[in-house]
Amino acid sequence: MIYLDNAATTMHKPQTVIDAVVHAMTSMGNASRGAHTGALEASRTIYETRRKIAKLFGCKRPDHVVFTCNSTEALNIAIQGAIPAKSHVITTDLEHNSVLRPLYRLKEESGVCLDFARADRQGRLDLQELEGLIRPDTKAIVCTHMSNLTGEIVDIARIGRMTKDRGILLCVDASQSAGNTPIDMEQMGIDILCFTGHKGLMGPQGTGGMCIREGVEIHPLKEGGSGVQSYRHRQPVEYPTRLEAGTLNGHGLAGLSAALDYILETGVETIGRKERMLAEHFYEGVSQIEGVKVYGCFEDKNRGPVVALNVREYDSSEVSDVLSVDYDIATRPGAHCAPRMHEALGTVDQGAVRFSFSWFNTVEETDQAIEAVRKIALA
Numbered sequence: 001m002i003y004l005d006n007a008a009t010t011m012h013k014p015q016t017v018i019d020a021v022v023h024a025m026t027s028m029g030n031a032s033r034g035a036h037t038g039a040l041e042a043s044r045t046i047y048e049t050r051r052k053i054a055k056l057f058g059c060k061r062p063d064h065v066v067f068t069c070n071s072t073e074a075l076n077i078a079i080q081g082a083i084p085a086k087s088h089v090i091t092t093d094l095e096h097n098s099v100l101r102p103l104y105r106l107k108e109e110s111g112v113c114l115d116f117a118r119a120d121r122q123g124r125l126d127l128q129e130l131e132g133l134i135r136p137d138t139k140a141i142v143c144t145h146m147s148n149l150t151g152e153i154v155d156i157a158r159i160g161r162m163t164k165d166r167g168i169l170l171c172v173d174a175s176q177s178a179g180n181t182p183i184d185m186e187q188m189g190i191d192i193l194c195f196t197g198h199k200g201l202m203g204p205q206g207t208g209g210m211c212i213r214e215g216v217e218i219h220p221l222k223e224g225g226s227g228v229q230s231y232r233h234r235q236p237v238e239y240p241t242r243l244e245a246g247t248l249n250g251h252g253l254a255g256l257s258a259a260l261d262y263i264l265e266t267g268v269e270t271i272g273r274k275e276r277m278l279a280e281h282f283y284e285g286v287s288q289i290e291g292v293k294v295y296g297c298f299e300d301k302n303r304g305p306v307v308a309l310n311v312r313e314y315d316s317s318e319v320s321d322v323l324s325v326d327y328d329i330a331t332r333p334g335a336h337c338a339p340r341m342h343e344a345l346g347t348v349d350q351g352a353v354r355f356s357f358s359w360f361n362t363v364e365e366t367d368q369a370i371e372a373v374r375k376i377a378l379a
């Protein structure tokens, strides 16, 4: 199979990730629950994973790295736990439902007033327009770093300069950028960075989390066993325990730890450069084909390794099915959980076929995908 659905999840993982999970499943106890060797191994492995995440994202404090089962959970905790009722919040048309739905819920249930920075027909944001939406009662900006549909990268550092002196919380969804685009929380002025472990970070599914800047208060969404301060009625107030009730996915985090070693050794820039080269190569091939419409802006080379397109007026699901059944190429059709972006691009009815590239893809695979699109378009 030629796997080009890496924006959904990366299928090919470094062998060290698989080995680390297998090792953890035969040796790991429960972190923070006991002092036998198995429990200590779990605690150490998980702490090491926090340390590597903090290093990768420029988070000053490893103990402010909180693990969740994916970025959806992290975003729910951040949005519901850090945004006050009745406040004003700005977000964008580029967002995934894991940002939109928790925000719509706050709007309905907590009287939060929501404004959207609009995407243009090419899926680009106007950050001047976004700045114009800021009001005296604006408490948070929740924004993706990279669109999962067009690969558009948002200039988070510029938004960070808008929020810093105004006391506005900046919460960033790095689900698509983590692992392929440099992120430095401090330099970019990010207060909460949410990530998922199974996409560009090349870790197992069921891993993810958030990095929290020192001083940012997040109310826990869940309470329960923590292994410490067991006689307190409420969840401990210290991070990361404050937001981590219940047993963590230690086996998955051991795999994520190995994946982070791989990424830190290889280098985010190196990985991103190769993935972008493949996406660019694919774009150049398919954009020449009659009947193919590619979405997004390709003038800017600083974009994610994602290309979304449609072939003639064919439904995107039909095209994706033909790619899978006739050519053994995995892509993702439909709405990609990004409803407002499809509205902006004018693709609500047709959806789009998304091709997304990983470190393990090759130029040969990319050429075969271009040829498959050509044949479908000419059929």
Ligand SMILES: Cc1ncc(COP(=O)(O)O)c(C=O)c1O
Residues within 6 Å of the ligand: 007, 008, 070, 071, 072, 073, 096, 098, 144, 146, 147, 148, 173, 175, 176, 196, 197, 208
């Ligand atoms: C931009 C963006 N945000 C959030 C998510 C949610 O990720 P997860 O399903 O790992 O929680 C995705 C996944 O597709 C995404 O692309």
